[in-house]
Amino acid sequence: MSQSLLLALYDKTDQAAQAIAGLSDIGVRDADVTVMSSVPYEPQMLGRRAVDGRLTAITLLGAVAGLFLGLFLTVGIYELYPLMQGGQPLIPVAPSLIILFEVTMLGTMGSAFLAFLVLNRFPIFGRPAYDLRITEGKIGVLADVESGQVFQAEEVLRQAGAVDDDVQTLESDRRPDRVSWLYFAGAVASVVVVVAVISLLFFYDVIRIPFPTQMAAQNSTAYVQGPRRAAPEAAVPVQGPALIAGQPASEPVPASESSLQRGRILFGIDCALCHGQEGSGDGPLAKYFEPHPPDLTAEDVQELPDDVLFLVLTQGRGIMPSLAENLSPVERWDVINHVHSLARNGSGG
Amino acid sequence: MSVHRGDGLADGNPADGNPADQAPSEVTDQARQARARYLLLDERPMPDLVAQLLGPMQRAGPLYWLLFAVLGCMVLVAGGVWIYQMWWGIGITGLNRPVMWAVYIANFVYFIGIGVAGTFISAVLRVLRFQWRAPITRAAETLTVFALATSGLFPLIHLGRTWKFYWMLPYPNQRRLWPSYHSALLWDLTAILTYLTSSVLFAWLVMIPDLATVRDRIARGWRHRLMNVLALGWRGTEGEWSHLKTATTIFSLAIIPVMILMHSIVGWDFAMTIQAGWQSTVFGPYFVSGALLSGAAAVIIVLAVARKTLHLEYFLRAEHFDGMGRFLLVLSLAWAYFYFNDVLVPWYGQLPVDKTILQLFTSGRAAPLWSLMVFSNLVLPAATLWSRRVRTSIPAMVVISIFVNIGMYLERYLIVAVTLGRNELPFDWGAYVPHLPEILITVGAFSLIGFLFLVFVKLFPIIPIWEVREGQMKQGLRRIGRDLVPTRVDPD
Numbered sequence: 001m002s003q004s005l006l007l008a009l010y011d012k013t014d015q016a017a018q019a020i021a022g023l024s025d026i027g028v029r030d031a032d033v034t035v036m037s038s039v040p041y042e043p044q045m046l047g048r049r050a051v052d053g054r055l056t057a058i059t060l061l062g063a064v065a066g067l068f069l070g071l072f073l074t075v076g077i078y079e080l081y082p083l084m085q086g087g088q089p090l091i092p093v094a095p096s097l098i099i100l101f102e103v104t105m106l107g108t109m110g111s112a113f114l115a116f117l118v119l120n121r122f123p124i125f126g127r128p129a130y131d132l133r134i135t136e137g138k139i140g141v142l143a144d145v146e147s148g149q150v151f152q153a154e155e156v157l158r159q160a161g162a163v164d165d166d167v168q169t170l171e172s173d174r175r176p177d178r179v180s181w182l183y184f185a186g187a188v189a190s191v192v193v194v195v196a197v198i199s200l201l202f203f204y205d206v207i208r209i210p211f212p213t214q215m216a217a218q219n220s221t222a223y224v225q226g227p228r229r230a231a232p233e234a235a236v237p238v239q240g241p242a243l244i245a246g247q248p249a250s251e252p253v254p255a256s257e258s259s260l261q262r263g264r265i266l267f268g269i270d271c272a273l274c275h276g277q278e279g280s281g282d283g284p285l286a287k288y289f290e291p292h293p294p295d296l297t298a299e300d301v302q303e304l305p306d307d308v309l310f311l312v313l314t315q316g317r318g319i320m321p322s323l324a325e326n327l328s329p330v331e332r333w334d335v336i337n338h339v340h341s342l343a344r345n346g347s348g349g
Numbered sequence: 350m351s352v353h354r355g356d357g358l359a360d361g362n363p364a365d366g367n368p369a370d371q372a373p374s375e376v377t378d379q380a381r382q383a384r385a386r387y388l389l390l391d392e393r394p395m396p397d398l399v400a401q402l403l404g405p406m407q408r409a410g411p412l413y414w415l416l417f418a419v420l421g422c423m424v425l426v427a428g429g430v431w432i433y434q435m436w437w438g439i440g441i442t443g444l445n446r447p448v449m450w451a452v453y454i455a456n457f458v459y460f461i462g463i464g465v466a467g468t469f470i471s472a473v474l475r476v477l478r479f480q481w482r483a484p485i486t487r488a489a490e491t492l493t494v495f496a497l498a499t500s501g502l503f504p505l506i507h508l509g510r511t512w513k514f515y516w517m518l519p520y521p522n523q524r525r526l527w528p529s530y531h532s533a534l535l536w537d538l539t540a541i542l543t544y545l546t547s548s549v550l551f552a553w554l555v556m557i558p559d560l561a562t563v564r565d566r567i568a569r570g571w572r573h574r575l576m577n578v579l580a581l582g583w584r585g586t587e588g589e590w591s592h593l594k595t596a597t598t599i600f601s602l603a604i605i606p607v608m609i610l611m612h613s614i615v616g617w618d619f620a621m622t623i624q625a626g627w628q629s630t631v632f633g634p635y636f637v638s639g640a641l642l643s644g645a646a647a648v649i650i651v652l653a654v655a656r657k658t659l660h661l662e663y664f665l666r667a668e669h670f671d672g673m674g675r676f677l678l679v680l681s682l683a684w685a686y687f688y689f690n691d692v693l694v695p696w697y698g699q700l701p702v703d704k705t706i707l708q709l710f711t712s713g714r715a716a717p718l719w720s721l722m723v724f725s726n727l728v729l730p731a732a733t734l735w736s737r738r739v740r741t742s743i744p745a746m747v748v749i750s751i752f753v754n755i756g757m758y759l760e761r762y763l764i765v766a767v768t769l770g771r772n773e774l775p776f777d778w779g780a781y782v783p784h785l786p787e788i789l790i791t792v793g794a795f796s797l798i799g800f801l802f803l804v805f806v807k808l809f810p811i812i813p814i815w816e817v818r819e820g821q822m823k824q825g826l827r828r829i830g831r832d833l834v835p836t837r838v839d840p841d
Binding site: 040050053119124128130 | 530531543554565583589591592600603815
């Protein structure tokens with residue numbers, strides 16, 4: 001590459017603008033000229049073209065990415081891992097809007113900063129052409145010219161009134177080291193991706209940690225209460241074994257003949273009025289409710305984990321009331337067994 | 350129109366008559382007066398500006414180290430108390446039924462409020478192109494970052510079992526116990542993390558050209574190496590300046606709604622409950638206006654202290670305190686308006702519990718605190734700040750700002766700790782008295798912000814040099830009739 005780097009400093013904007021115009025006259029391309037200053041001059045002041053608006057475009061992309069991340073946090077997570085709360089919708093609209101807004105803005109500003117770094121190729125490696133006097137208020141004009149043009153360009157730069165009548169010819173390695181920058185950016189990006197993937201593996205049950213909490217057994221001594229005594233062996237809560245996923249008291253009742261029989265009777269009493277005798281959502285009262293009671297034999301209901309169904313029975317959901325006072329925990333498991341048998345009978349027959 | 354730089358004299362409109370009508374000495378006199386008054390007209394060579402900033406940065410007298418030691422010790426004491434509290438439990442504080450939220454939460458709200466104003470001042474003044482903002486944005490942005498980081502500690506301190514804080518992060522797992530966005534506390538976490546991240550990035554982004562200046566002026570040593578890394582290789586090319594300008598505009602526009610929403614959420618933390626005195630639809634804007642009030646006052650205090658101790662008389666002039674004073678007056682009236690909204694409606698309703706709380710504030714045991722709050726937040730600023738003489742007097746502004754901050758702290762305290770003592774069930778009423786741990790931790794929090802500032806001003810330029818220089822480039826004097834008037838060119 002037979003290019004040479006020429007750097008001249010100027011005291012005044014007029015001189016710098018004259019030098020830039022002169023370089024353009026002798027055929028130096030606009031892209032090969034760089035202006036450096038300690039004050040943000042508008043491009044027009046120096047007769048330069050405005051820098052393109054890629055930063056805004058990247059920021060818009062970042063905003064969209066933030067929006068999708070927000071949707072994942074507010075909708076995706078709860079669709080993947082439903083967290084029922086008595087009488088409340090699974091995905092609350094107003095609070096979700098707050099989270100969506102915040103994460104979108106984080107995406108906007110984070111990507112604006114990232115775009116600023118990437119478009120400028122920051123951090124700059126190597127020893128790019130520079131002069132400390134630029135921070136003192138001088139304007140630096142840097143030209144990357146063909147070797148045939150060097151004398152002509154030097155003359156132009158000097159005539160425009162270069163400080164000390166001096167045009168520095170710099171060695172060709174005085175350009176930003178883009179290769180190191182690529183390595184650096186690649187290394188940072190890989191670290192980010194690896195950390196993100198590993199933490200997601202932990203968070204989303206791919207790598208399982210049993211998070212032992214033993215809350216019930218903790219010997220809590222808050223200052224307003226005495227030590228809580230540990231429950232005796234084999235004790236169960238007065239209302240029967242409650243549901244805590246994976247903990248001993250939460251044992252579902254096996255779908256035995258007697259359990260299914262009990263379930264059928266209880267279903268007829270507590271559920272059939274709305275959900276229908278066959279569970280297909282067409283009970284005598286169904287037409288009075290908007291939304292209609294769901295078809296319990298449908299796949300999306302049947303695929304819910306049993307403990308979620310148990311929570312729906314216990315706490316209610318949407319306009320469905322809680323059945324905790326109508327059904328003891330054992331009876332709730334009977335009904336769940338019966339609901340599953342409805343689907344089997346349905347698809348079988 | 351042509352506006353010259355430096356000499357302060359510009360060609361006026363030809364129709365306005367000939368400047369030669371006036372005696373030359375009168376003209377230069379007017380120009381000299383304008384230069385003395387306005388920083389942006391008083392252009393000086395770049396090395397002079399940098400030397401004025403770098404001098405105090407590189408020297409540290411005995412007073413500095415004394416303050417450093419004292420504040421550092423107070424922070425250490427507060428840290429020790431926090432560990433002690435984690436060891437023994439939250440029972441060592443004055444918290445008890447029914448007042449389960451008190452000083453820690455009041456501190457949380459107060460410091461977030463301080464943090465809100467910094468960005469507001471910096472971003473809003475940037476968007477609206479207020480010229481006098483140039484030298485004060487950095488101090489405001491820095492205050493935001495430090496106050497926000499400090500306030501973020503308080504939910505952790507208040508948690509008692511601080512090590513459980515990760516339960517707030519949305520990570521589903523097989524325990525089937527994870528945070529739900531139904532909870533206002535989770536909005537808090539999201540909003541604060543967003544705001545803190547963007548404030549740090551914003552402050553850094555705008556500081557990069559100045560970091561490069563310091564890097565170039567200090568040729569060697571650890572300072573040079575630190576600045577070399579943080580300046581990212583900034584050279585001031587057109588591309589860099591252009592991208593910086595676009596990014597700054599995006600940040601300024603985006604961070605304003607984030608700030609407003611974040612402090613509204615802090616208000617909603619209270620308003621979402623069924624506690625009398627908290628359940629109010631006006632809490633969002635009411636909290637935001639209070640936050641801006643206390644924060645603007647805190648910025649004034651920081652500016653005055655920095656001006657005195659770092660000898661920034663050239664950069665920070667009466668005009669800046671004048672501008673901040675107008676701002677403070679508007680914010681004080683806005684706060685009073687929202688507070689009146691919050692008082693009037695319950696007063697009209699005359700529900701027994703609302704009446705009780707109102708009586709407690711206006712004529713009951715909390716009356717001294719309440720009266721001091723109203724005096725500091727409304728009466729004092731509204732009675733004095735209309736006067737230009739008060740606004741341009743720096744000691745007066747500092748006194749008013751200190752009062753405003755006392756008033757705003759009291760407001761937070763009254764809302765959190767005193768209101769909670771009265772609820773719908775009179776058998777459950779109570780009063781809260783802060784115990785030593787809370788007091789020490791609160792003192793430690795104020796010391797932490799001071800300490801961080803002490804460290805910051807010795808490492809980084811507290812005045813944005815390039816913004817001052819940009820303002821000076823674009824500002825000039827224009828003759829209209831017999832007067833010289835400052836004018837600004839803003840080519841876009």
